[in-house]
Amino acid sequence: MAQEASYLAAFLVGLMGGVHCVGMCGGIVGALTLGLPESIRNRVGAMMPYLIAYNVGRITSYAVAGALMGGVGLIAANAAALREAQLVLQVVAGLFMVALGLYLGGWWQGLAQLERAGGVLWRRIEPLGRRLMPVKTPWQALGLGLIWGWLPCGLVYSVLVWAIAAGGMVEGALLMASFGLGTLPMLLGMGVFAATLATQVRRPLWRNLAGGLVVLFGIWTVGVAVMAPPAGTG
Template sequence: MGTIDYTTIFAVAFLGSVGHCIGMCGGFILAYSSAKIGEDWSKAHQGVAHFLYNIGRVTSYVILGAIFGLIGSAFVISLTTWGILLIFVGTIMVLMGLSLMGKLKFLTALEANISQYKIYGFLFRKLIHSKSLPSFYGLGVLNGFIPCGLVYIFGTFALASGSMLSGMLVMAVFGIATIPTLFTFGFIASFIQKSSFRKTALSIASILVIAYGVFSLAKGTMMIVKPEMVQDKIEMMKNEQLEMLK
């Protein structure tokens, strides 16, 4: 995936986090904040706790990215396969955009509640009752593995990346893009929930997601219908890059 792809991933993930992530993870953050953060904690101490929680989430996403990328590497063997994956990604992105707009319940359908499982409950209880800073990181890791529509969506990008390292990078970019919103949520939760910025960001994210989904569909279709043209373009780009290095 090129730079433009990572830039788009970051933009979509950041804007999507203002709406979707607050709705899904907001309650989780408020729960651990009230249970674990003491009233006598300084803002700096709270900031470290929230930061460790978010780094824990990103850690889980990177692990998932490695898995998705590794799986993708076993299938991405031709332009046709690339085209099929891009069409799949594009379709998912369009559905995601419509879901963010409230036109579909696609994201909700993807998300499942795993808190009912005993192992999750056991780990959650252990971590939620601890006030140590490492426990915030552990909670983040735990939360990162909870099934989430956005994680699935960007997981398809990791799958389409065709390599373990690229898959890790895709999910790392996604995770990092969601940090600003969720990091500040603990401090200004009421403002974010009532702010019109949330609706505006969600609308912009929806448009970006759908637009990029349509672009991916067109790109994937071209790879299947006219693979020779795409291959020639790839070779031309490689030659241009080699000329620049001389």
């Protein structure tokens, strides 16, 4: 039951983090949309398969990254006392959630350092995406989404830290997939209603609300780990 709650929470973090997605990924979605033939671009029904394929690729990459991080966490936990290691990882994940909330609210930009560090990998794989432009088929959109999933992003990196504490590769993949599904409404909306949506979610009210809720969730996550009974009790 606790694991299912984590997936729901990851979905909600993705949903609330949509205000950040507009800034980070809005330009990419716009480039994809504007690069489509006019006969497709002017019809939502014709454009939707491309946007869905693009986002399926992105979420698949998130799930792969989550599986890798979940595996790392499982190895670390097995190398130490399992329960104690999981609680430590949960505290770290909660602190990253607090940092993420501050980042989303625009109150602290420390996670931008993580994005710059991730740029090292991105510079190596980004040229692959250029070869798929302009997008002419949903399959190309899927391939571009698979690459886009590795775009340096403090929001994604924070949830990846959470995936380390998920308990294993499958759990890490499901956690990141849940998060990716949470970002889906905003990014699909960006593809269809880019200008209107971007204007609304960039308002300070939405950023502050999303950031504050994620901070509270991070504090709750740390509190659950700190208040957990010691191993062998209860």
